[in-house]
Amino acid sequence: MRTRTRLAAVSGLAAMAASAGLLLGAAPASAGPNCASGYHCVYYLGINDSARHSYFDSDTDFRNDTFNQLTSRTGGGQTVHNNVASASNSSTGGYESHYYTGVGSDWEGFLFCVNPGSHVDYLPGSLQNRASSLRLRGTTSINCF
């Protein structure tokens, strides 16, 4: 009986070690503020005080999107196109969020990018209210927020 008990304890430890190894081996999840895991979020004004829209993938045209989350805040229901003031990146796949002034998949007019797990709360004035599309990219050498 004593031997059996000891074996159970040892295999329990092995299971714990195995699950710890799995956690370490998983791709790191990067959480930006006020943005659900896996999403690339934009805000009408500040990250914590305005309405939000969350993108799960690239989007070639912000003209058909609205700030449809946290809509009781400033900017709720407004179009996303030319109204982005802040951005947060909670990518779980390590994707950078790249924003452009152009509409369409030719990705014209690069504006700025946000690294996984990073954010920009109020873009510099010259970059505010200009984003029209979002492209998810893997790690680039471009200097992002």
Ligand SMILES: [Ca+2]
């Ligand atoms: Ca769209």
